[in-house]
Amino acid sequence: MQLWANVYPMDFSDAMLDLWNSYGEDSSTSSKTTQVLISCWNYWCQEAHPYCRSATGDNPPLLPRRVLDIRAFDTVTLKIRLRIPKRGSRAKYAALSHCWGKSQPLRTLKNNLSTMGKEIRWKDLPTSFADAIIIARARSLNYLWIDSLCIMQDSPEDWAEQSAQMGEIYRNCDICIGAADASDGTAGCFRDRQGLENRPVKLWETPPNLLLPDYGNSGPVYAFSVNRDKNDNPFQRRAWVLQEQLLCPRYISFGKSGVSWACLTTELSENSPQSFHGIADWSNGRFYYRKTFQAGISGLLDLKEHSADSLKLYQSWLLIMEAYSQRELTKSSDRLAALAGIASKFEQATSDQYLA
Template identity: 30%
Template sequence: MNKRCIYCEKLSIEALVELAKISFEAQRFSQDAYYQHHDSFSALEQSAYNGCDLCQVILQCFQQTPCEAEQPLEWPQEWNEMTNASLDGFPHTMYSVAKGLDISDVKLCINTSHLYDSQGLRDVRVFDEIVVQVGTLHIETDENYGVWSFPSLVLRLSTPKDQAVYVETFRIGRFEVDPDLGSLTNHQLAKEWLTECCHHHESCLSHQMHELPSRVIDVGSSPNERSVRLFLSHGLEADYVALSHCWGGAISPLLTTESTAIFQQNIDIEVLPANFRDAITITRHLGIRYLWIDSLCIQQDSKSDWEIESKRMGLVYRNSTVTISAMVSGHSKSGILKTSQSAQSFGASTTLDVVVGNDDTFKVTVRRKNLQEENLISLDRRSALAERGWTLQEYILSPRHLLYGQEMIYWRCPQGFKSSDGLPPGNNSPHTIYEDAAQVIFSDILRHVEAVPPDIDAIFRDYSELVNAYSQRKLTYGSDKLPAFSGLAQRLHPAIGGEYLAGIWSANFRQGLLWTAEMKFCQHVNEPYRAPSWSWAVTDDLVLFEGPQYSINPRVPDNPYGEILSAKLVVEALTKPLVRSRQVVETILDPNSIGTAKFDEPAGPEDSVPMGWASLFRMKTEGGDYILSIITRPGDDADWEVDFHYFREDEYLLMLVYTEDDVAGDDETEWSQSPAFCLILRQTSDESQETYERVGFAKLQELRLRWLKTWERCVLTLV
């Protein structure tokens, strides 16, 4: 080891932990307790040139860390100029700014990546970061830029898994991972996770075998066999693995009516796509004989077989012993068992000693942290698998998961998450776990189930969040919009009760109708038909959620969760005519506005006015009144007037769906205490009956309840 400077020589993990006991907040540099390092950044740089290996790692951390794209817009102007300057060949990096600071002393503290912002010391299980702060913690600047501190940079701490290091009760460093996801080490770890869950997790699933799916792939009992075969299960009970993956285009070979008999004899592994070959390898190392892959277990040229098997698909994943999730494999040829290059790409490393007891010394590796490092939450948000529609229900319905990323493997089961780097779940794990829905989905297979009725309101909240998550995903075929969500609906239906109506529950019907675009618009998909206008399934855009008669015509009569041929809804509701105007007015918070509207689709270029939205106004006429929708955007035009030439000819209605106020009450002067939620309807071309389609969502506020009573009660047919 190169001779270290006096500051690095005196630095110890134990001392940093003692400082954390004085002052600690997760994800933040300690304000009151830190290790004082060099008195200037220049001194740190000189020490690195003199051969101090720890100073070299810290310096390289600055030289290789780019400025965040948005920072120059926020930083003081002089900092922006520093990042643009080419100082010693490191422009646009944190190094270029640190070099130019007037006060640039170096301070260190220990921290963790597994806790949420500002959590305290009592929640820490692993210290895996050293945080480096240059300069004062707060920098006063002019009024245009506010108060800023130079951003902290982070060094990562790690140890081999078999040499875990503890200071008191705190583990020091995350575990170093084997970059080869197909290594024996990773296969053994995956099997350890599965075994532990099956036999030792009290809050997880009872280890019972279920009936195999209709067809599965028999991978054999030897890891070296070069072929597999299709197996017709005929109700046999056994452990099996399910694969969740992206097709990413055409796949070959596929199961067809013609190839079924051939596949029962033999399937050469070498002709299979890389994802399937790797899934076979993983299944064999888990000690499980059967594997389910959609394209090899459902006849792809048979509509009837697809309709039968797609109805069972939710059960296939829920009853699997474990599901392999190929998170970063964008197509079938990508492969699952990758080799990561991230460790080699993050520069030099060194070690710090930790003395345990009287004489045992352990080494902790220190290197630059990848600010874009992979973890479960990044995979949940941005991976190839997380973008596909079908895979949401595969993820939610599977009780156990082996998730394969680019850099490491992960585990998920009802008890929680694990990763091969050994970090506890928390800030690095998905935040939304749909706990109440999961209790229903797995109620008959969990070891211990609370003897209390399900919280239906909480289940509806989870369902709304699931619809929102699903709306962010993509489908190759629009006709799959409801089928790809059907497994979730099937499992939740017994607890919710009522009827399932094209994605909306009759038991929660008013709230179910009140979905709206998360962004500005949500374009309806009408050809080919797949859902009525009042269902969230009618759009491919992002949606959010803010006992009538019904008629649903499923494509398959005994599968109300699948494709829809047609649907209509007959409701009796309070309505008020609405006029949609093309007029754009520059006014904000107009005191005469009674609410806002959000149309699903633009009707003209004026609807896309930047910063514009539709405000609602009550307009009185000799024969009554109507509601006017006008596009407003920020401005100070207090004297604007309605221009009747901009009125559209289409006939619209506002239909009151839900308000917490008692519209039937007797108080003629009472004002509404809560918003009134409405659907915006447009009459269809079918003039033989009062038939309407949903075209938007509206929220009315601060109304006299007696005015709501004047709305006309109509019986409407919604399609």
């Protein structure tokens, strides 16, 4: 077991740990234990985060022009197909955030659009796509949006139209699934790892006064493992990913050593599965732009001219541009397209005019 670090007093749920531990085997991020943890996070966000509920609303969103219909996945047929919903159709759906890499993923083209509408064979799906279907169905979601399958890749007209809608597509998804340790579609979302190494451990119900003299008797103390997932993987250097992470209301990242969660209210991981501070406005001496940007485009800030919230939102734009400029694009022609969703939402929030 790795060396434990970061000891915090915390109002952590013993019931949740007991539930988590009751599922036993946890050697992969595909385990039942991991699914239970994600379900807990999702339930808390849906039921106990007023901030998130205010931003997303109670009505199901409009479905994108094309989605993968995955309702029959957990039947004997394993049937997946590309569906064109009727105009105005509403339902919850998941979206996949992934790296294409050098290995081109399965794609929808003009000459296979009809075939994809009838059936996409399970054996033809890249591993990341198949894993995303498993994750989405575990959340009881019937539809999944994947860019390479839901946009005709050899149609400049369709690509231009649908790429312009990506801001809405990611903004309206119920969850976004990040294949964070996959350099291409063949690598998949799930990873082998020892989940017990990530799990918090209770050290004391009441800490020794000698150790924490100012803590008193206000609750137990837990030890948290060091989070070994870093932001230096190819996924985090991808320009398109920034837009996907910023716009979606809930983001589940499947990394090398575990899973993590981000919503408008909090950020969590297997190492720290329950937040005790939420998302701070500042992190490591730098303004944390994600929280402010998401609150701004959700109508949760006071954006009167020269207000404190308005100034913070403009500051978040500058930091987003800085972060975006440091990322990589396979095609330089995507430079504005991969930012269009962010720019469009910022424009709507501020009533400014985006010029590019």
